[in-house]
Amino acid sequence: MAQARQAGLLALKGQQSSARLDVDCLLAAATGLSRSQILAFGERLLSYVEDEQFSALLDRRQRGEPIAHLLGQRDFIDFTLKVAPCVLIPRPETEHLVEAALEQPADRVLDLGTGSGCIAIALARAWPESTIHAVDYSTEALAIAQQNAQALKVEHISFFTGDWYEPVAQYRYDLIVSNPPYMGLNEPELQQGDVQFEPSLALTSGTDGLSALRQIIAGAAARLNARGRLWVEHGYQQAKAVRDLMAAHDLVNIETRYDLAGQERITGGRAQ
Ligand SMILES: C[S@@+](CC[C@H](N)C(=O)[O-])C[C@H]1O[C@@H](n2cnc3c(N)ncnc32)[C@H](O)[C@@H]1O
Structure with a gap:
C-alpha cells in the first residue's frame, strides 16, 4: 500500500494541490478500505485487480477529472x-x-x-x-x-x-x-x-x-x-x-x- 501511495503521490505531485488526499481517496476506492486503514496497512500489497483499478483512476485524475466524478460521490x-x-x-x-x-x-x-x-x-x-x-x-x-x-x-x-x-x-x-x-x-x-x-x-x-x-x-x-x-x-x-x-x-x-x-x-x- 505504501508503495502504491508513493507512486500515486509522484504522479500527481505539482499537478494537484490536494495530491495526498486524492491518492488516499483513490486507493480507498480501489481497495474498498477506509482512508485510515490505508495509512495503517502500509505493508499490505495491492492485488492485481486493485492495482489495475488504482492505475486507471490515477490516470483519469492526472487528466484533471474531478475526484468527485472518479468516486461518484x-x-x-x-x-x-x-x-x-x-x-x-x-x-x-x-x-x-x-x-x-x-x-x-x-x-x-x-x-x-x-x-x-x-x-x-x-x-x-x-x-x-x-x-x-x-x-x-x-x-x-x-x-x-x-x-x-x-x-x-x-x-x-x-x-x-x-x-x-x-x-x-x-x-x-x-x-x-x-x-x-x-x-x-x-x-x-x-x-x-x-x-x-x-x-x-x-x-x-x-x-x-x-x-x-x-x-x-x-x-x-x-x-x-x-x-x-x-x-x-x-x-x-x-x-x-x-x-x-x-x-x-x-x-x-x-x-x-x-x-x-x-x-x-x-x-x-x-x-x-
Ligand atoms: C450552480 S448549480 C446548483 C446545483 C445545486 N443546487 C448546488 O448547490 O450544488 C445551478 C443549477 O441550476 C440549474 N438551472 C440552470 N438554469 C435553470 C433554469 N432556467 N431553470 C431551472 N434550473 C436551472 C442547473 O441545471 C443546475 O443544476
Whole structure:
C-alpha cells in the first residue's frame, strides 16, 4: 500500500494541490478500505485487480477529472450525495446557504436549480414536516437529485422540471433558496480545475453571470408569503449587484454573509 501511495503521490505531485488526499481517496476506492486503514496497512500489497483499478483512476485524475466524478460521490454537511457529470459538484460555500436558510423554520420551501439535490435534501432532513419543492431545468440532474433523496430516505421533496418559477407558478413559499449559475460566459476560470468537467447550464448565466439571479430575484416577492425569505448564493464580486436587485424588487432586511475565504457569498432578503 505504501508503495502504491508513493507512486500515486509522484504522479500527481505539482499537478494537484490536494495530491495526498486524492491518492488516499483513490486507493480507498480501489481497495474498498477506509482512508485510515490505508495509512495503517502500509505493508499490505495491492492485488492485481486493485492495482489495475488504482492505475486507471490515477490516470483519469492526472487528466484533471474531478475526484468527485472518479468516486461518484461527494460529502455535503453530514451526508453523502451521488454525483455525476450532469450535476454541479456540491461546494462547501453552499453549506453557508443552507446554514442561513435554516435560521428560521419554514413550512413551504422552494429550491431553485436543485442539481444534486444537496440544498433541498439538507433542508428536508432538518425539517421533516415541511413541504419542499425542488426545480431544475435538467431532467438528468433531477434524476440524480431524486436518487439522492431516495437513498437518504427523504420522502417529502417534490421535484419539478422547468425554467425557474414556471413549473411551480401556482404555489407560494415561506422560503426560496437558490444557488443558481453565476459565472460569466467568458470567465477564464471555466477552463480550469473541476469546472471544465461540469455542465455549463450549472455554471454560466449571461455575459455578467447575473441573468439567473436577475430572474430569481425579480420573481421572488410575488411567490413569497408575507415575511417569507429569499436566500441566494452568488459570485464574490456580485454581492452589491444582488443587494441592489433585491432592494429594487421589494425585498427588505437585505444582508450578505461571507464564506470561509472571507468573500461575500450569500445574500438574503425578506418579503414585506
Ligand atoms: C450552480 S448549480 C446548483 C446545483 C445545486 N443546487 C448546488 O448547490 O450544488 C445551478 C443549477 O441550476 C440549474 N438551472 C440552470 N438554469 C435553470 C433554469 N432556467 N431553470 C431551472 N434550473 C436551472 C442547473 O441545471 C443546475 O443544476
